Amino acid sequence: MRTYLDFEKPIADLEVRLVEMKKLAGTSNVDVTEAVASLEVSIEKLRKEIFDNLTRWQRVQLSRHPDRPYTLDYISLMGGQFIELHGDRTVRDDPAMVGGFVDIDGQTVMLIGQQKGRNTKQRQQRNFGMANPEGYRKALRLMKLAEKFNKPIVTMIDTPGAYPGLEAEERGQGEAIARNLKEMFMLQVPVICIVIGEGASGGALGIGIGDRVLMLENTWYSVISPENCSTILWRSWDYKEQAAEAMKLSARDMEKNKLVDGIIEEPQGGAHTDHAEMARRIKKTILDTIAELAHFTPEERIDQRIEKFCSMGVVVE
Template identity: 80%
Template sequence: MRTYLDFEKPIADLESRLEETKKLAESSNVDVSEAVAVLEQSIEKLRREIFQNLTRWQRVQLSRHPDRPYTLDYISLMCNQFIELHGDRTVRDDPAMIGGFCELDGQTVMIIGQQKGRNTKQRQHRNFGMSNPEGYRKALRLMKLAEKFNKPIITLIDTPGAFPGLEAEERGQGEAIARNLKEMFMLKVPVICIIIGEGASGGALGIAIGDRVFMLENTWYSVISPESCSSILWRSWNFKEQAAEALKLTAKDMTTFNLVDGIIDEPLGGAHTDHSAMASHLKDVILQNLAELNALDTDERIEQRIDKFCSMGVVVE
C-alpha cells in the first residue's frame, strides 16, 4: 500500500475515489470509463500542480519517504554481478556503509553508498544509515582498491549524518571523515557522487568529493538538518519549515550556489513512485558522465576536481 505525505492528501482522496469507481464497475458491469478518465486527468493535473510548487520542507519530506529507493535498490536495478565487500580491516564491518564491484553496462565500477532499512529490524541493523568511523574507513579501502585496478568509483549518498555516539568519537569519527576528504581529492580514477536522499553534514561529505556531484530532484544537502537547526535557533523542532527555508538546502539551491554539478530529474511524484524509471535515468546519467571523465587525462581530471572544490565559497567584491 502506498504511503502518502501530508501535502499529498488531496491526491490520495482522488485516487481513493478512482479505486472505488473501478470496483463499482467490476461489481455492477456499469460502464464508468468516462468517469475514470476524468478522475485520472484530475489526478495528473493535481499532482503536477503540487509537485511544481513544493516548499523546501516538503522536498526534505520526500527525500525521507519510506518507499524511496535506497542504495541496494539502485544497485539491483542498475548493475549486474554485484560483489559486496566487507570490513575496514581495522575494527569491523559497518552495515550502514556498503560497497563492492559491479558491472554497469559492460563496465566494471566500484559502487559505494549508505544504506537505510525498510523496517525496524533493518533500520537497527543499518543504524538508520548513519555510519561509524569503520564505515568511512571501509569506503576509503574500497576506493583505493578501485584505484589499484583502475576502476571508476560511484558513490550514492543518503544519510541523516555520521553516527554521533560516544564510541564513534572514541574510534575517530572526525579523523576518518577528514582522511576521506583528503584522499578522495587525489584519487586517480573518475569519481561520481550522487545524493539520492538525505545529504547531511560530514556524514554525507565523507563520500562526496568527486569529479561530478549530482543531486536527485527531491533531495537535500546541508551542514545540518532542518530539525537540528530549529532546535538550536528556537529551542524547538516546531520551526523546522522556517529552518529549511533559511538553510536553502534543495537541489535547486545547491546548483544556484555552484555546490553541485547538476540535478537529476525524478518521476512525477518522486523517485518512490517508479523505482525502475528512476534507476534507468540515473544509470544513463552515470554512463554519460563516465564517458566524459574517462576521456580526460588523469592529472587534468584531478586538477579540475581540486579547482572545483577550492572555488566554493570564494567571494570577490
C-alpha cells in the same frame, strides 16, 4: 500499500475514489469509463500542480519517504553482478556503508553508498544509515581498491549524518572523515557522487568529494538538518519549515550556488513512485558522466576536482 505524505492527501483522496469507481465498474453493469478517464486526468493535473510547487521542507520530506529506493535497491535495478565487499581491515564491517564492484551495462564500477533499512530490525542493523568510523574506512579501502584496478568510483549519499555516539568518537570519527576528504581529492580514477536522499553534514561529505557531484531532484544537502537548525535557533523543532527555507538546501539551491554540478530529475511524484525509472535515469547519468570524464587525464581530473571545491564560497568584490 503506498504511503502518502501530508501534502499528498488531496491526491490520495482522489485515488481512493478512482479505486472505488473501478471496483464499481467490475461488479455492476454501470458504464463509468468516462468518469474514470476524467478522474485520472484530474489526478495527474493535481499531482503536477503539487509537485511543481513543492516547498523546501516538502522536498526534505520526500527525501525521507519510507518507500524511496536506497543504495542496494539501485544496485539491484541498475546492474548485473554485484560483488559486495566487507570490513575496514581494522575494526569490523559497518552495515550502514555498503560497497563493491558492480557491472553496469558492461562498465565495471566501484559503487559505495550509505544504506538505510525498511523495517525496525533493518534500521537498527543499518544504524539508520549513520556510518561509524569503520564505515568511512571501509569506503576508503574500496576506493583505493578501485584505483588499483583503474575502475571508476560512484558514491550514493543518503544519511542523516555520521553516527555521533561516544564509541564512534573514541574510534576516530572525525579523523576517518577528514582522511576520506584528503584521499578522495587525490584519487586517480573518475569519481561521481550522487545524493539520492538525505545529505547531511560530514556524514555525507565523507564520501562526497568527486569530479561530478549530482543530486536527485527531491533531495537535500546541508551541514545540518532543518530540525536541528530549528532547535539551535528557536529552541524548538516547530520552526523546521522556516529553517529549511532559510537554509536553501534543495537541489535547485545547491546547483544555483554552484555547490553541485547537476540535478537528476525524478519521476512525477518522486523517486518512490517508480523505482525502475529512477534507476534507469541514474544509470544513464553514470554511464554518460564516466564517458565524459574519460576525456581527461588523471592529473587534469585531480586539478579540476581541487579547483572546484576550493572555489566554493569564494566571493570577489
